[in-house]
Amino acid sequence: MDHSQHDERHAEDSVTIKSATSGSMENDQMLLHTVGIPPRKHPLTELKRTIMEMFFADEPLRDFRDHPRSKKVILGMQAVFPILDWGRQYNYKKFVGDLVAGLTIASLAIPQDIGYANLAHLSGQYGLYSSFVPPLIYSVLGSSRDIAIGPVAVVSLLMGSLLQAEIDHKSNPVEYRRLAFTATFFAGVIQAALGFFRLGFLVDFLSHAAVVGFMAGAAVTIALQQLKGLLGINHFTTKTDVVSVMRSVWGSAHHGWNWQTILIGVVFLSFLLTTKHIGKRNKRLFWVAAISPMISVILSTFFVYITRADQRGVKIVGNIEKGINKSSVNQIYFSGRYVAKAFKIGIIAAFVALTEAIAIGRTFAAMKDYSIDGNKEMVALGVMNIAGSLTSCYVATGSFSRSSVNYMAGCQTALSNMVMSFVVLLTLELITPLFHYTPNAILAAIITSAVVGLIDFEAAWTIWKIDKMDFVACLGAFLGVLFMSAEIGLLIAVSISFGRILLHATRPSTALLGHIPGTSMYRRIEQYPDAVRVPGVLVTTIDSAIYFSNSNYVRERILRWLSDEERVNEMEQRRIQFLVIEMSPVIDIDTSGIHAMEELYKSLQKREVQLVLANPGHNVIHKIHESKFNNMIGDDNIFLSVAEAVRTCSSKAKWEV
Numbered sequence: 062m063d064h065s066q067h068d069e070r071h072a073e074d075s076v077t078i079k080s081a082t083s084g085s086m087e088n089d090q091m092l093l094h095t096v097g098i099p100p101r102k103h104p105l106t107e108l109k110r111t112i113m114e115m116f117f118a119d120e121p122l123r124d125f126r127d128h129p130r131s132k133k134v135i136l137g138m139q140a141v142f143p144i145l146d147w148g149r150q151y152n153y154k155k156f157v158g159d160l161v162a163g164l165t166i167a168s169l170a171i172p173q174d175i176g177y178a179n180l181a182h183l184s185g186q187y188g189l190y191s192s193f194v195p196p197l198i199y200s201v202l203g204s205s206r207d208i209a210i211g212p213v214a215v216v217s218l219l220m221g222s223l224l225q226a227e228i229d230h231k232s233n234p235v236e237y238r239r240l241a242f243t244a245t246f247f248a249g250v251i252q253a254a255l256g257f258f259r260l261g262f263l264v265d266f267l268s269h270a271a272v273v274g275f276m277a278g279a280a281v282t283i284a285l286q287q288l289k290g291l292l293g294i295n296h297f298t299t300k301t302d303v304v305s306v307m308r309s310v311w312g313s314a315h316h317g318w319n320w321q322t323i324l325i326g327v328v329f330l331s332f333l334l335t336t337k338h339i340g341k342r343n344k345r346l347f348w349v350a351a352i353s354p355m356i357s358v359i360l361s362t363f364f365v366y367i368t369r370a371d372q373r374g375v376k377i378v379g380n381i382e383k384g385i386n387k388s389s390v391n392q393i394y395f396s397g398r399y400v401a402k403a404f405k406i407g408i409i410a411a412f413v414a415l416t417e418a419i420a421i422g423r424t425f426a427a428m429k430d431y432s433i434d435g436n437k438e439m440v441a442l443g444v445m446n447i448a449g450s451l452t453s454c455y456v457a458t459g460s461f462s463r464s465s466v467n468y469m470a471g472c473q474t475a476l477s478n479m480v481m482s483f484v485v486l487l488t489l490e491l492i493t494p495l496f497h498y499t500p501n502a503i504l505a506a507i508i509t510s511a512v513v514g515l516i517d518f519e520a521a522w523t524i525w526k527i528d529k530m531d532f533v534a535c536l537g538a539f540l541g542v543l544f545m546s547a548e549i550g551l552l553i554a555v556s557i558s559f560g561r562i563l564l565h566a567t568r569p570s571t572a573l574l575g576h577i578p579g580t581s582m583y584r585r586i587e588q589y590p591d592a593v594r595v596p597g598v599l600v601t602t603i604d605s606a607i608y609f610s611n612s613n614y615v616r617e618r619i620l621r622w623l624s625d626e627e628r629v630n631e632m633e634q635r636r637i638q639f640l641v642i643e644m645s646p647v648i649d650i651d652t653s654g655i656h657a658m659e660e661l662y663k664s665l666q667k668r669e670v671q672l673v674l675a676n677p678g679h680n681v682i683h684k685i686h687e688s689k690f691n692n693m694i695g696d697d698n699i700f701l702s703v704a705e706a707v708r709t710c711s712s713k714a715k716w717e718v
Contacts, residue, residue: 096682096699143437144201147474155473162472163480165351166209166463170481171488172354173212173463173511175378175496176504179290180217180283181455182230183241185381186493188212193485194386195445195457196478202441204433206474207425208418209463209481210445214512215279216414216456218286219547220244222301223406227399240403243394246450247407252415253443261435264415268561270528271554272416273520274535278542278550280515282306283508290505291326293319293376303543319374325364326502329357333510347469354507361503362496376501381493385486386452393450409548410456411443418442418459425468462511534558569605571618573626574643574703581704583643595707597636597714599626602643607654616657620664639710640670643703644677655688662694673698675706 139146170192178188192211199210220241224230230237255261285306289297298309333353340350364370371377394400419435426433446456467477525532534557542550574583575592583600586592601622607615619642627637650658662672672694677685682699685691691699700706 096677096701140437142201143204144475147206151474151476156476158471158473159476160480162467162470162477164484165348165470166467166477167481167484168352168355169463169466170209170211170460171485172358172504172507173460174485175381175499176508177212177214177217178455179501179504180214180286180508181212181221181241182225183238183455185378185496186489187238187241187453187455189381189485189489189493190386190452191449191454191457193482193489194452194454195449196482198445198448199441200475200478200482202437202444203475204437204441205422205426205459206429206431207464207468207472208422208459208475208478209467210478211457211460211463211481212455213414213417213458213460214283214508215276215417215515215547216410216458218279218283218301219410219413219551220406220455222547223409225299227402227406236399238389239392239394240399240406241455242389242392242450242453243399243403244406244410245446245454245456246393247404248411248414248456249443249446249448249450251408251411251443252439252446255411255415256436256439256441256443259436261419261439264412264419264435266558266562267412267416267555268531268534268558270524270531270535271538271558272420273517273524274538275542275550275554276515277517277521278539279547280512282542282547283512287505287509290376290501291323291330291509293322293374293502295376301546319376321370321373321375322500322502325361325370325375325500326506329361329503330506330509333357333506334513337510337513344469347466351466351470354510357503357507358496358499362499365500366498370500371498378496378499378501378504381496383489383493385489386454388451389453390451409551411446413551414446414456414458415439415442417461421459421461421464425464428468462514530561530564534561563610565605566608567610568614569603569611571601571603571615571622573622574600574602576707581702583703583707595711598639598641598707598710599623599637600641600643600703600707602646604646606649607647607657608649608651609653612651612653612657615654616661616664619661623665623668623670637670638714639673640665641673641675641703641706641710643675644681645675647681648678649680650684652688655684655690658690659693662690671698671710673700673706673710675700675703 171189174188174192175185176188178185178191181187196210199208203210224237224240224244228237228240255263282301282303285303286301288294288306288310292310292313294310294313296309296313298305300306336353337350340347365375365377394403419438422433422438442458446454449455449457470477521532521535524535534554537557538550538554540550541553572585572587573594575586575589575594576583577589577592584592585602586594599622601619603615603619605611605615619640623637623640658672665672674685674694677699685699700709
């Protein structure tokens with residue numbers, strides 16, 4: 062087919078639009094416009110485009126175009142192992158920054174790791190293990206320069222509560238650890254699979270508001286659980302809800318509290334919070350807050366050792382096994398009754414860990430003006446957790462407190478994680494016996510001071526001001542974690558987020574439009590009080606795609622607008638003769654949507670009202686023509702703009718009166 066034939070065919074498919082300019086109506090001079098009809102595409106081509114847009118919207122292979130094969134191999138290796146990319150420009154200056162940052166976050170990570178392991182009901186060495194192997198692997202595979210990898214409070218709480226519900230960690234510690242390693246394995250597999258199959262968008266279904274509420278609830282829950290260590294309570298509930306925790310605390314008030322433990326806890330918690338405040342007020346003194354946990358551990362351990370406070374009821378860490386990670390390959394359940402339970406725990410831990418890590422990575426990437434690939438991050442996090450599960454680690458992810466310190470300490474690349482891992486290695490090989498007399502109270506104080514930052518009052522207040530429904534999601538997640546459990550709070554957060562999506566999908570916004578005097582613009586009447594209704598013409602807009610989930614609602618809502626307007630016009634002895642729908646916000650329409658539009662047209666015909674469409678988009682006009690709906694309403698009732706549609710309809714209405 063030559064160009065002239067193609068143009069003729071395209072012209073035949075185009076919709077002729079009649080429009081009068083303001084100065085030419087009296088002379089019956091009309092401007093001809095057309096709504097462009099996209100060329101027909103093969104159905105398989107369109108399906109392929111849709112799938113590519115869904116899973117490969119970022120065009121992951123764009124960097125490989127127009128390169129020889131040898132170059133593509135190098136680019137491919139760099140894509141899989143980002144260390145090969147930034148390693149080529151590595152220099153001494155960057156090394157100094159990474160060395161300082163790595164040493165700084167190590168001083169923060171070591172005491173935190175021991176405390177977080179206790180939160181997960183595991184011995185202290187497992188927290189240190191989880192800051193040795195996973196950060197090394199992430200350094201090679203991860204695309205973020207600033208994330209500091211290791212155990213985190215929220216995931217540790219989740220793991221501890223979910224694992225404890227299946228196996229008691231005191232009566233059966235071996236099986237408990239096996240279940241922890243198996244859950245970590247499945248968490249890694251799920252994370253890697255999400256990244257490999259480019260399903261990272263699933264994480265985005267957990268809204269920012271829900272995450273803020275969940276994190277705040279988890280922070281309060283974690284802090285309350287630390288009352289066991291801060292007060293020296295021997296018998297404490299294994300439940301995480303606030304009612305059970307407070308009942309356990311007050312129930313042991315008369316015989317279970319230890320004043321020496323309380324003294325240690327209060328003094329060092331005050332010290333940690335003070336140094337944290339100093340670091341916040343003066344960014345150059347960030348290192349004060351970073352090293353304060355290690356200083357607290359050293360001082361409190363020395364105090365307990367010389368006073369032998371452990372003999373007067375002060376609980377201590379005790380023995381932490383010396384040496385690097387032991388293999389746990391033969392401890393993972395690949396069959397049996399615990400596999401399904403481990404998989405369930407792994408799913409929950411995987412999504413929480415991903416949400417936290419990707420949020421942290423994006424935050425610091427934006428601050429340094431570089432980008433991270435969410436799917437690559439998921440693969441990196443998944444692989445490191447799979448490897449971790451085989452080397453006696455539990456679920457690790459990005460830590461906000463450590464990443465903040467890493468950033469402020471001047472990290473340049475992911476090598477800072479390697480430096481931290483090396484320091485943890487030395488700790489495991491040489492220093493762990495020195496933690497024997499470390500009081501549990503100091504670990505509780507370190508955890509409490511760390512989770513305080515997870516309660517973001519400013520973000521919650523902003524959410525309240527911007528969107529009340531978002532605040533409901535935030536509050537629901539917070540109360541769910543606080544009064545039930547972490548997993549229930551997470552379920553509430555996800556449910557409210559999905560509910561919000563369904564609400565928007567099934568109940569899209571519709572509105573009446575009016576003419577802004579002195580312009581050709583039509584805007585919402587409720588937003589612009591000066592907007593004027595056009596006699597005989599009702600102008601509406603639909604702010605959504607029209608799908609099976611909302612098509613009937615859209616049709617009924619438009620008819621309701623028409624009924625309300627007719628009731629008003631009946632008093633003024635006017636009749637609506639044209640219904641104009643502004644289609645530009647309608648990005649797509651499916652067969653149910655077309656069917657609803659056909660039913661709307663038939664209902665309007667019974668009322669002697671003509672349906673008119675204005676500015677349908679690419680996908681919409683294509684489907685309107687494929688379904689022959691344009692033949693039903695008439696091509697001369699599809700216009701390029703609302704202004705042209707109203708001018709033409711008004712002129713016809715005047716002629717008919």
